[in-house]
Amino acid sequence: RAKAEGRGTFRFFERAMDEAVHRKQRLRVGLRTALDRGELDLHFQPLVEIRTGEVTCLEALLRWRHPDWGMISPAEFIPVAEEAGQIMRMGEWALRTACWEASRWPDAVRVAVNLSPVQFRNPGLVQVVAGALADSGLATGRLELEITESILLQEDQSNLTILRELSRLGVRIALDDFGTGFSSLAYLLRFPFDKIKIDRSFVTGLPARKEAKAVIRAVVSMSRSLGLSVTAEGVETAEQLDALRQLGCQDAQGYLFSRPVPAAEVGALIDKLRRSDGLVA
Ligand code: C2E
Ligand code: MG
Ligand code: MG
Ligand code: MG
Numbered sequence: 001r002a003k004a005e006g007r008g009t010f011r012f013f014e015r016a017m018d019e020a021v022h023r024k025q026r027l028r029v030g031l032r033t034a035l036d037r038g039e040l041d042l043h044f045q046p047l048v049e050i051r052t053g054e055v056t057c058l059e060a061l062l063r064w065r066h067p068d069w070g071m072i073s074p075a076e077f078i079p080v081a082e083e084a085g086q087i088m089r090m091g092e093w094a095l096r097t098a099c100w101e102a103s104r105w106p107d108a109v110r111v112a113v114n115l116s117p118v119q120f121r122n123p124g125l126v127q128v129v130a131g132a133l134a135d136s137g138l139a140t141g142r143l144e145l146e147i148t149e150s151i152l153l154q155e156d157q158s159n160l161t162i163l164r165e166l167s168r169l170g171v172r173i174a175l176d177d178f179g180t181g182f183s184s185l186a187y188l189l190r191f192p193f194d195k196i197k198i199d200r201s202f203v204t205g206l207p208a209r210k211e212a213k214a215v216i217r218a219v220v221s222m223s224r225s226l227g228l229s230v231t232a233e234g235v236e237t238a239e240q241l242d243a244l245r246q247l248g249c250q251d252a253q254g255y256l257f258s259r260p261v262p263a264a265e266v267g268a269l270i271d272k273l274r275r276s277d278g279l280v281a
Helices: 002-034 074-083 087-102 117-121 125-136 158-169 210-226 238-246 263-275
Strands: 040-049 055-066 070-072 110-114 143-147 172-178 195-198 229-232
Touching: 002 055, 002 074, 040 087, 040 263, 055 074, 055 087, 055 263, 070 074, 074 087, 087 110, 087 117, 087 125, 110 172, 117 158, 125 143, 125 158, 158 172, 195 210, 210 229
Parallel strands: 055 110, 110 143, 143 172, 172 195, 195 229
Antiparallel strands: 040 055, 055 070
């Protein structure tokens, strides 16, 4: 009987595995046509200057409305797109669309676009970025590119060279999800960043956890002395925002201010946040 149960459990796992593999396969196939069928969209989430409540930037976040399964999280489909070789085309589309949308926002507001490490394998990446800026007419300094530590972890120096070229173009480089990787601070500081985004996992610990506070305080102080700006990700409560203000953090991003919204709602959102000093919920 135990044996029979064991077999049952095994079959259950086998079926779950089959389903996961099958779903991934369907996602991979669906991604090939998602762009051409107009299933992809960009939503935008504001970064707010804590001191003034002004919107300094909006981060572009991909959305995929799957014809059968509805909204699929980028946390699920980006890795599939990276594996299936679709991320170059999708990433370029996101970049071009984001620059074009931002060209219609107030001049003081920047746009941030996430870059996949896989996009750095494209020797034409710098040209792609320059092209998106030229075609949209967006001022170079209004584009911010978000990258993660993982692109710096390879021996080969080519990613650093590309980052330097992007930086020389005049776009700003932000280090995303800071604190989740394994690189040392000293190592990170060899790269030309303009901004550090502290990962949500630290912000979640505010205001209670001493360790979270200590890390944020250290990052803020280091960034200050290096002339980098600091954004806290995933701010959901007024208590977290208060703690961040006391810690000297510059900008905040999170559901406390706004969820990511469709492009058509950005103008109204900027006005609403301005009227309420950033403190809507
Ligand atoms: P990310 O770049 O770190 O983006 C922040 C994620 O946190 C977004 O999830 C955002 O909706 C979510 N978020 C923002 N505020 C809060 C909050 O207060 N609470 C909580 N719980 N979550 C919050 P999203 O949109 O699902 O994107 C997930 C990840 O997918 C992004 O993480 C980014 O790594 C990737 N991604 C999204 N769009 C693109 C893209 O165009 N290109 C690339 N390469 N990656 C993208
Ligand atoms: Mg990001
Ligand atoms: Mg992030
Ligand atoms: Mg993140």
